[in-house]
Amino acid sequence: MALDFNILNVSEAGGRRAQLHLPHQTIETPVFMPVGTAGTVKAVAQDVLESLGAQIILGNTYHLYLRPGHEAIRRMGGLHKFISWPRAMLTDSGGFQVYSLTQLRKISDEGVRFRSHLDGSSHFFTPEHSIDVQIALGADICMAFDECTEYPADRDRAKESLRLTMSWARRSLDHFRARQDEVVWRDACNGKTQSVFGIVQGGVYADLRRESAERLVEMDFDGYAIGGLSVGEPREATLEVISTVLPLLPKDKPRYVMGVGFPDEIAQYARMGVDMMDCVIPTRAARHGLLFTSEGRMNIKNKKYAEDQYPPDPTCGCMVCGRYSRAYLRHLARAGEPLGGTLNSIHNLAYYLGVMQRVRAELRAPQATTSRLETNPTRP
């Protein structure tokens, strides 16, 4: 068994409060997943991520394949062990990074030839190879290899791209099912294995998205992602794609929207029924001095904070807001001190995880009421 998805409550708007049982961790969903590109959530130590309540983090297959290499990671017991992260992990397929980071890509039905952004060396990724790399890495959840359709893309281009992604999804799934027992921690986790999610593509075209979802559902993945978002399209388009696709996905499987978004977006999508989201925004923005707070976005480098002794967000209970002032964070950012990036990242992750925690509390509410009544049937 790979995953078990246990829905506790569904709101009228479709938001789901659930538990996702993965080999390394039971995840309370909806969940926000910090991104640990190269096996580290940039500038934040693993013990800090734990104390922030991060339940699952991402690793990027493309980066880890190039450095230190998936075979080395497998020999060292898999990604969890390599980076000393005992909770859950998810790896993407590498498709998005091939799309966004490399030059001289050459795409064929067979796969993608690309040059490394590190040293220009030539590599060839197929769906089978992406899955092999992800099995070597050994995250709890793998993703099917897809082509991320660029924005804007005309209908013909989006259709052709989708054809490729659907063919690759089939090959990814078949290869995964044949090999999923090979994950290095299988015996240590009582015979549990990894899961694999399919990725809905189709650009901003509702009919293509629909076709994509239906074909993937037919293939019977362990969960479903909506990809090809956050590639420059307007926010209404993102929302429309999500609204179109969600009703087509099986109710009893986890739904993951990849690469979104700002705090209000992740809350909005979670309330609509998205169970999982990841985004580099909280950590990337942090390194540029942008903080998310209950009062909105704050550019901590702004001169007006030069002697501001309030915490970044006075209503926030994170370890950064509990100890440091805006003036100090501004000073660190202006001086280019590494501690600035670290503290800003910790706060932003606390903020994102807090947003999702509040959405979970909202979604739990009716359930909680019910169970209180059931426990005390004589009380109103």
Next chain:
Amino acid sequence: MALDFNILNVSEAGGRRAQLHLPHQTIETPVFMPVGTAGTVKAVAQDVLESLGAQIILGNTYHLYLRPGHEAIRRMGGLHKFISWPRAMLTDSGGFQVYSLTQLRKISDEGVRFRSHLDGSSHFFTPEHSIDVQIALGADICMAFDECTEYPADRDRAKESLRLTMSWARRSLDHFRARQDEVVWRDACNGKTQSVFGIVQGGVYADLRRESAERLVEMDFDGYAIGGLSVGEPREATLEVISTVLPLLPKDKPRYVMGVGFPDEIAQYARMGVDMMDCVIPTRAARHGLLFTSEGRMNIKNKKYAEDQYPPDPTCGCMVCGRYSRAYLRHLARAGEPLGGTLNSIHNLAYYLGVMQRVRAELRAPQATTSRLETNPTRP
């Protein structure tokens, strides 16, 4: 009262186990002081420094004067409050940074005109101004303004440099005594104030070092530093200067050797009777992937650690060695990930602080035996 220095035990070799009572912290000496140049020990958060057992950290007057500015820090309650560090602090005088970081210096009897390494702006530091800046910053210990004699320097040059440093020491002390009540936390610390240390210079010339020490002792500082070391001289020269100067300093006042050294050096000097040392080596080396361990120095970027799953130092109890492998630290260093600098710095600081803790235990031993006998007089 500024400081109280209470010697608990003196070894045959002259090493002293003591307590240095400062307004913000009682320091167990001999002590190693991590360097927090711009108000942050690079890449290490304050709560981590606390858990490592750091008792006192440095701030650099030159850097903090230029950014964010000493008046801003005073208005925010002083450096302790600004950076949220409740334990002890020491600021240098700015003399060493003017010597090592700036160009177009123009030195006169009155002071030094120099250009900022940040923006090229022109500034003039006098002994009085350095003390004013240090009082605004409000560290527990200030340093007299000195000229750091370069190495090599011929006798005439060293003698002239020393003449200046001695005149500036007198002016620093007089100005400090006139203003020491102005420190912003005086009332909050029950009327306690800062202390000021004089700095022995004189290059590698024993007679000049002797003259310098004697004249400073006559001025009656709260403590004494040996400066002008770690400027490129051979290690035997460093040792000889320390051996020459230590016997000339008052036994009942703290002795501080500035800017040294490697782990074996700080242990050696502490055993000779040096009470305080600071050095950027543990954090700077860490950022370049150099780790100090019980088995010697380790360049963590070395290929031989690519799949080495041992902790950096298997005998070390620090939080890094307790969780991460050499292979992971190598990966972080090669990938230029900020977490690498942070984890390496934490380990190296733990190593330095551990060295000093073991020296303190050695120096305490006879005393501890005595007090056990006294507590249990009937037992052998």
